Structures are given as structure tokens and as C-alpha cells.
Amino acid sequence: MIPIPSPPGIPLFGNLFQLPRLAITQHFTQLAKQYPGVFQVHFAYVAATFVTDPALVAELADAKRFRKLVGPPLSTLRTVAGDGLFTAHSEEPNWDKAHKLLVPAFGQRAMRGYFDTMLPVVEQLIANWNASGDQDIDVSDAMVRLTFETIGQCGFDFEFGLFKSQPMHPFITTMTRALTESMERLTRLRLPNPLWVAKEWQLRRDSRYLHQVVDQVIAKRRTEPEALARSKRDMLGIMLQAVDEKGEGLSDQNLRFQVLTFLIAGHETTSGLLAFALYYLVKQPSVLAKVRAEVDSVLPLGCTPTYENMAQLPVLEQLIKETLRLWPTVPIYSVAPFADTEIGPGYPVRKNQPINVLLTGLHRNPAVWNEPDSFDLERFSVANEALVPSSAYKPFGSGERACIGRQFAYTETKLALALILQRFDLQDPYDYQLNVKETLSLKPAAFVVRVSNRKKLN
């Protein structure tokens, strides 16, 4: 047995007090540089292993030895999302059932339908930017509005009206508070105290409110047959009609958890990806020029994108992949062994002990990636991508618990970036220095871009 390297801690609390509350993933990413491949961190009495070596990541994909671990912060998030796909334990019957029933909701046919819903949402964003002439945009705020409105409409035909009103919809502020709480609990000592109790009550209140809103939407669909019959093929429509081989569908409670799961998973992750991609575009003029040249040739000014166009933008896809390499917006996924075992050359791991695949470390592992911290569009050219070991790049997770919404995210991101580039010039008037904010996912904080209408310049 070989001990797993670990930064020195203090008795009883281990490394707990070294963990920066608001930048924990970035702290682990630094540790990955000091302890290449694998290291262990002690959260008081819990030892968590972090893996950034592709060979170990491949070993952890063995479903006979390891299963997805729903530990903190996902276990806290269960208060909101219950046994929805993301937060379900693999052995819960609803995971298997929902996984099978929801595959059609993310297939090609469904995606075409969602595209027709996505397009007017992106057009609203574009119209807002157009209407005000040159203007400074808070990128993360704008991208959250875009992705939330998109998943609200594609998910359950619900308009949040985020382009019409400046204050965020209370549903979103409530959900964001619940996500932040799930993350902050990681570094909060679990001792009974008034702060802990107040936060617990807040989380429960927030969950109740989120559940009520979604339950009302589901009840409306169920009780108004015309609404169900009329319903476009949104995710809720597909879920309501799906039945398994026994003729059983999902319960109302599970439907509620799935809707909330899609709202959470569908907005946080993709808005961060869009914001990071815009960051690399404004910071790298040569990248911007290359991606824009492609957009201009496939979608010249005045041309409305089609679903088919999305497959004709390989350079834009390279941008998205390289962005997700450097900033995988879901930065960690976790597994645990079914029994005490050893990984790699003999590192011991105990039954149910968390093993975290640290994507920000894996994707910057110098043994795989040349100059890993620098942005290089060419890493994902067709020829170069074929050389990347599959276990070295996992922005959408691994195995049967991998992301079901990957195509949705790609389609939405490509469409939004293509239309933004088709219509606007982008500038970086304040010389933004990257400052990454961590909630459950990662995003650039306080990033402002100046957009000016290209039509005016021509």
C-alpha cells in the first residue's frame, strides 16, 4: 500500500481551515500542481481523495468497482432536487426509471424542437443589446438570463420574462441561494449553532417555494387536457407522456425533482460556459477573428440560423471544447468504491470513501497537455482531438451517470455565440482580469464586455 500524498493539516480538523470558502475548487487545482495525479484532503474526519491522472480516471470508470457518490454538495442539494437524475443515488429505483424514460427528451428529434424554442430566446437577448446601441454588458448576468429563459421554455414552457424586467425573477434568486448554501456547507463545521440552524431553515423555506412553483406548473398541465394536448414537445410534455414497459410513468413528486434538476443543471453550467467562451474571445483577437470568419461564412449578417447550421461550425465547437478544458463548469464529479480497494500503483481507498475527479486538474495535467494553462484552439482540431486520451477530457462526466444534457448545452451555446458574433463587435474596455466565482459551478465574476452593433459599422 502506498499512502496518498496530502498537504499537512492540523490534528482533528485536518485541512478544513485551509480551504477558502469561496474558491475551493481553485484551491484544489493549485494542490493538483503540487501533488500531481492524486492527493488527499482531510475535511475534519472525512478524507477525500482527488484524482487528476487519466489512468486513475479510467480505473474509476469501472462500474463494477465504483459508483457515483452523491456526497456534499450534491447531498445538500437533494433538499431541492430530491431523487432527480443529478442527485439520485444510482441504486434508487427512480434513477434507472427516469434515465430510461428521459433519453428521448435529449435525443436528436427533441433537440430540433428545442432549437425552435431556443432561437427566439437568443433573439430577445440580441434585440435587447441592439435596442440600446453600444453598451456595457455584465456577461454572467446576461448569460444566466439567457440560459434560464431557454431552459424554462424548453423545459416546461414557462416564461420567466428575464429580458423584460431588470430584477432577477424570485425563482432564480431563491435557487441561486440554495445552490450557494449547498456549496458553502462544504467548509462549514457541522456543530450545532444558531447560524447553522438559520441556514437550514432558509434552505428548507427556499425548497418549499421552488417546489410549489414547479408543482403548480405540473398540476396545470395534468388538469388541463387541452394544455397537455397542445403542449409543444417540451421536456415536461415528453416526461408526462413517457411510460416504462409496465406502463408506469414518473410520479408527480419525481417529475417535480426532474424539472428542478433540469433548471439547475441546464442554466448554471451553460451560462458559465458561455461567459468563459466570451472571455477567451475578447482576450484573444486571433481566436475571435477565426471563429468570426467561420460564423460569417455560414451565417452572414441577416441570415437566420437553422438547426442544420449548428453542425457546420467546427471552429466554434473547438472554442467550446477548449473553454471547457480550461474551465469545466462542473469542476468535480465524485465516485466511491463498493468495497475497500486500492487504486493505481497501490493507493488504499476505503468502501464509500469519496474519490473526486478534479476536472480542472485533469484538464491541465502537464503529462497530457502542452502548456496546459494556455488557451489553444488547435488542441481540438479534428486531427489533434483524436490524439487526446478519452479519460483525459471529461467535462460531461463519465459512464452511465454522464451528462444527459450535453447536446442541449452544445446546441444552445453554439446558437448563442454564433448570433452574438454575427451581430456584434466585442470589446474589453476595462481590461478584465479573470476572477472565477464558485457556486455549484464556475463562472467569471464581474466580467463586463462592450458590445456594438456590427450593422452600424458596415
Ligand code: HEM
Ligand atoms: C456546459 C454545460 C454542462 C456541463 C459542463 C455539464 C456537466 C455535467 C457533469 C460533469 C455531469 C456528471 C455529474 C456527476 O457525475 O456527478 C452532468 C450530469 C448531468 N447533467 Fe450536465 N452539464 C451541462 C449541461 C447540462 C444541461 C443543459 C442539462 C439539462 C438540460 C444537464 C443535465 C444533467 C443531468 C440531468 C445530469 C445527471 C445525469 C445522471 O446522473 O443520470 N446538463 N453534467
